[in-house]
Amino acid sequence: MAEPGGTRDVDVVVIGAGQAGLSSAYHLRRSGLVPDRDFVTLDHSPRPGGAWQFRWPSLTYGKVHGMHALPGMELTGADGSRPSSEVVGGYFTAYEERFGLRVRRPVDVSAVREGDGGRLRVETSDGLWSARALISATGTWDRPFWPRYPGQETFRGRQLHTAGYPGPGAFAGLRVVVVGGGASGTQHLMEIADVAAETTWVTRRPPVFREGPFGEEQGRAAVALVEERVRAGLPPRSVVSVTGLPVTEAVERARARGVLDRLPMFDRITPSGVVWDDGRRVEADVILWATGFRPVIDHLAPLRLREPGGGIRVEDTRAVRDERVHLVGYGPSASTIGANRAGRAAVREIRALLAREPVPVP
Secondary structure (H helix, E strand, O other): OOOOOOOEEEEEEEEOOOHHHHHHHHHHHHOOOOEOOOEEEEOOOOOOOHHHHHOOOOOEHHHOOOOOOOOOOOOOOOOOOOEHHHHHHHHHHHHHHHOOOOOEOOOOEEEEEEOHHHOEEEEEOOEEEEEEEEEEOOOOOOOEOOOOOOOHHHOOOEEEEHHHOOOHHHHOOOEEEEEOOOHHHHHHHHHHOOOOOEEEEEEOOOOOEEOOOOOHHHHHHHHHHHHHHHHOOOOOOOOHHHHOEEOOHHHHHHHHHOOOOEEEOOOEEEOOEEEOOOOOEEEOOEEEEOOOEOOOOHHHHHHOOEOOOOOEOEEOOEEOOEEEEEEOOOHHHOOHHHHHHHHHHHHHHHHHHHHOOOOOOO
C-alpha cells in the first residue's frame, strides 16, 4: 500500500458496507485476504447499518420481512418493537468489529476507471486506490426514482419520496395521495390511513397480493425471472415485483376498511391535487411517491459496462464486459439472503482471478 497522498494498491476494493458489502468483505477475509492490506471496504454512510440506518422510525424490526443474518454471525434476541434502523445498525456494528473488517467511512466513490497495468483506478473522497478487482455493493437507496407527470411543479402541497418518509405522524389530519404498489407503498398507506384525514392509493398496475405459502421453489422461480433481465442487460426489477405482496393480518384489516382500494395512475397534477382524463379529481395536501429506487452504478460509467437495454449484463455476479468487476446486491442478489450467496460467489471468482499472473506494469 502506498504512502498517504499517493495511490494505494490493494487486490480488491469493496464499495459499500450494507448486507452485500459486508458479506463480500467477510468472504474475502475468510479466503485469506487481510483487511486494509489486501482489500479495503469503503462506505459513504456516516455509520454502520447500510441503508437500514435511514429507514423511518415506525418501521420496527418486527415489521421487517425476510431479514437474513450475515454469514458467520446470527442476529439473535432482537426486540421486535425497536426501530429496524437501530436493531440492524447495532448488528452491523458488532459484525464489523467481530471480524475486524476495518470499514473506512465516510468515503464517497466518484468513479472507477481503467488504470495502469490492467488494474482499476478507484477515485474517492479519500484519495485514489488501485485494485486488481472490484466488488460494487452500492445498492439502490441513494437513487430514489421520482416519476414525472404534467403539472408536478405546480403542486402547492408537499411531495416526498419513500427515501424521506418521516413516519405516519407527519400526515395527521392531511389528505394524502400514496403512489406505488410495492411493499413500501402499502406499508406507508396502512400507517398513514390511521391518522390522515383521507388517503388515496394509486398505482400503475393492479397490485398483486400473494395468498398462501411461499416456499423455496417459488422463491427460486422469482429470482430466476429477475436474473433473466440482468443476463439480458436490462435494468433489474425488484424481487417483490415478481413475488407479489404477502397477505398479512394487517393487510386483511386494511382491505376490510377499504384502505387498499386502489385507483389507476392519475394523468396530471394540479396545484391542489391530482386529476384523471375521465374527469375524476382528488384534492391533496401531500403526494407520497413510493415509487422505488434504481441501482447506484454511475461510478462505474467510465468502464462502459452498460448494455443498449440500459442495464449491466451480469453472469452470476461478474460484469460480462469486465471480469474484474462484480456487482453484489444487484438484481437477483438484492435480497438479504441473495446478497450473502452472491458475496461468496463473487469472492470465489475473484480469488481465481487473483491466482493468475498479474499483468505487468509497462
